[in-house]
Amino acid sequence: MWKPTAAVTLLLVVVAAQTAVAGPGKPTLRATHLNPLTVVGTSFARSQRLSVAASSASKTQTRLVATTKAGTFTASFNLKIDPCLGGTTVIVRRAGRTATLAQLKLPARECPPSP
Secondary structure, three states: OOOHHHHHHHHHHHHHHHHHHHHOOOOEEEEEOOOOOOEEEEEEOOEEEEEEEEEEOEEEEEEEEEEEOOOOEEEEEOOOOOOOOOEEEEEEEEOOOOOOOEEEEOOOOOOOOOO
């Protein structure tokens, strides 16, 4: 005969297992430096090969990175970003695939006119 506490324990184990399989959450990107452009990715699948492309004005650079066991990565680009011009986009895809996993847009901010 099942006791209510055993059924509750079993349910918690099943929910925990499904959460672990589903992954840590939605992949995110953030810029940690602008000159040179450096981005950090979190909540990606662990030990995954990724293509990270950064585009600014007419220049695009791509880096191939591998995520850590924690699902994070850091990518640096030889791009100097002018925050007053903006228009920089970083896109992350699985290596060899076209579907976008995460995207970061660095908008222009208002800057005083040049003297």
